[in-house]
Amino acid sequence: MRIAMIGTGYVGLVSGACFSEFGTNVTCVDKDETKIAKLHENIMPIFEPGLDKLVENNVSGGRLEFTTDLTEAVKAADAVFIAVGTPTRRGDGHADLSYVYAAAKEIAEAMDGYTVIVNKSTVPVGTGDEVEKIIRETRPDAEFDVVSNPEFLREGSAIEDFMRPDRVVIGTESERAQEVMRQLYRPLHLIETPILFTQRRTSELIKYAANTFLAAKITFINEIADLCEKVGADVQAVSKGIGLDGRIGKKFLHAGPGYGGSCFPKDTLALVRTAQQFDSPLKIIETVVEVNAERKKKMAQKVIEACGGSVDGKRIAVLGVAFKPNTDDMRDSPSLDIIPALQSAGANIVAFDPEAMTEAKELLPNVEWKENSYATMEGADALVIITEWNEFRLLDLKRVKELLKAPVMVDLRNIYNRQEMKDAGFEYSCIGRPKLEV
Incomplete structure (x- = not known):
């Protein structure tokens, strides 16, 4: 063959x-x-x-x-x-x-x-x-x-x-x-x-239906995370509690800054347009597209709030710009919304990504790129984790604190334990989990 x-x-x-x-x-x-x-x-x-x-x-x-x-x-x-x-x-x-x-x-x-x-x-x-x-x-x-x-x-x-x-x-x-x-x-x-x-048409629809369902699942848990922050609940426990239900499943229930990449953004939008073309609108997916776009923009405000309400003139260290770990794909990455919004608010961005920096340099102007995680942190007013690469999961917190001008971390992927961050003396902001005061 x-x-x-x-x-x-x-x-x-x-x-x-x-x-x-x-x-x-x-x-x-x-x-x-x-x-x-x-x-x-x-x-x-x-x-x-x-x-x-x-x-x-x-x-x-x-x-x-x-x-x-x-x-x-x-x-x-x-x-x-x-x-x-x-x-x-x-x-x-x-x-x-x-x-x-x-x-x-x-x-x-x-x-x-x-x-x-x-x-x-x-x-x-x-x-x-x-x-x-x-x-x-x-x-x-x-x-x-x-x-x-x-x-x-x-x-x-x-x-x-x-x-x-x-x-x-x-x-x-x-x-x-x-x-x-x-x-x-x-x-x-x-x-x-x-x-x-x-049938051929059925097969074509299966792919779009699968991706839009997963995008809806991500968007659902992201909105639940927002509610958790308001009521003092823990989205990770909520995700586990509903994910143990075999009818729901645990995958794609991780709260974060919104979905990106080569598939979900374009496939959800394409299916919406196809449904409209055939006069069979998909209102749920239309909302998913809208909510996800707004979410990525709102993440910059979360960073600003963690920095005391202003990032004007502040140096913000960013770890991870690819839309997900183990890829260099920048398509529709949340970083493409978050970093420009922070820059518009007056922040100076210094960043590192293990694989995506070559492409990112073309898409994110006026960013200072560093050769490793710790180099981004030196003299920064806050550290922001956008992409959960494995090498960011076990940072030396003592060293991080020494390098930062202020012990502020915004973890948009919930990869750190809140109690450990509190014990290490960090002002730690995450997604959908109650804040522990230092």
Whole structure:
């Protein structure tokens, strides 16, 4: 079996490398010559734990290769995966499908014999129909099927998610296409991974429904955290209390500064727009989008309050700017709202992130970047934790206190124990937990 993966972004590169690990011959295609040249040198365009080693092993094993030549890759392929970006379209919030449709046309022109075209990108309901139409119009003589196969990869643990997923969803009613997809995912069937075959439109909707549900769960616990602060309750205990209910589950019940990243913001907005287009509005998700956007903006005020009501002229140390740990992804990160708001209030920001600073420097001007956690703290009036990287979880509190001008910490991820912070002499502010006076 040979496949072509169109796009070497997050989804395409991880999926291609993992398929090759299963023993499939994979050619990853990208128009970006610089990116392909770097991949030939085993320089990854993204940070994902273990990805560089996985790519290196499978390139060495002859199962994985990279090229800018789409035509040759597609001609040789039994299945072609479309894994290009579907960013939010400017102006209306819909998913921008221009890259998907352009890829479909190029694939149609290059196909040689029966081919399964797989939409791996996250796309709105009906996109598969349009891809099929484009291919049919471009190549009326072609033998092909269009399949929906959404990804469910979490940044930071994507390889494990691909190798041991909760489920695989495949949208097609073609028995011939189903057999090709069964062969591709056979290694997962052997470990009894549920493989769900559905209609194509159903498969497309499953991905959006899953992400919007998780976004709603995050937003729910964030609003409960706000209530906890008002009534003197502990959101972590509330999360545990409701998460032990098997009908609810404990995952995605961690209060914080709001969701970000490459999926939830654009997928919630795209589903809202699709629902409006079909005159079936999703009021719950509309509210989730609104509440999350407001929450990220409110986090700066929390820092200001912890600093006595003003940060004008103050030096604020920030740990973590990526939207979550174990990734360098800055897309819709809460830091992109929090840091500019603090700067607008007069703060001078000094920051560190283990992986995201290269991208962050382009997005967050006038920030002083440091080489490690402790360097950010020297002479700062307060320390703010935005991203819960492991190396921030066990800071030397004595050293932190000595470096800071004032012992003020704002923990937007609740990674520290309130009593320990009080005993260490910190003015400690967190999310959804009662403050203990020093």
